[in-house]
Amino acid sequence: MIGYASIMIIAGxxxxxxxACSSALGRHLGSPVLAAxxxxxxxxxxxxxxLLIQGNIPWGKLATAPKYYLFAGAFIALYVLSITFVAPKxxxxxx
Numbered sequence: 001m002i003g004y005a006s007i008m009i010i011a012g013x014x015x016x017x018x019x020a021c022s023s024a025l026g027r028h029l030g031s032p033v034l035a036a037x038x039x040x041x042x043x044x045x046x047x048x049x050x051l052l053i054q055g056n057i058p059w060g061k062l063a064t065a066p067k068y069y070l071f072a073g074a075f076i077a078l079y080v081l082s083i084t085f086v087a088p089k090x091x092x093x094x095x
Contacts, residue, residue, distance in 0.1 A: 016092055022080065023087035032084040039080060 022039055026032035051057060083092075 018080075019083045019087050019092045022084040023092065026084045027088045033081065036077075036080045036084045039084075040077070 018039075022035050023032075025038065026035035029035055
């Protein structure tokens with residue numbers, strides 16, 4: 001139980017840090033979409049590496065998963081793109 005709580009504390013701290021970093025990178029590059037794309041590339045690399053290390057990938061279950069489960073990726077993209085665009089103008093805390 002303590003392990004799960006620790007993971008969520010770190011994730012909770014990471015959300016505003018991620019928002020601040022992505023908005024700062026977007027402002028520095030002059031392109032929030034490029035900044036979000038760079039962040040997604042890093043996240044994809046980490047996720048795939050973790051998946052491969054974990055092994056035992058249940059590919060067969062993917063075909064039977066309800067298709068609307070896959071919309072989670074769209075919401076992640078919406079959040080990252082919106083926070084990267086809005087935070088420099090509105091502030092990380094307000095966003």
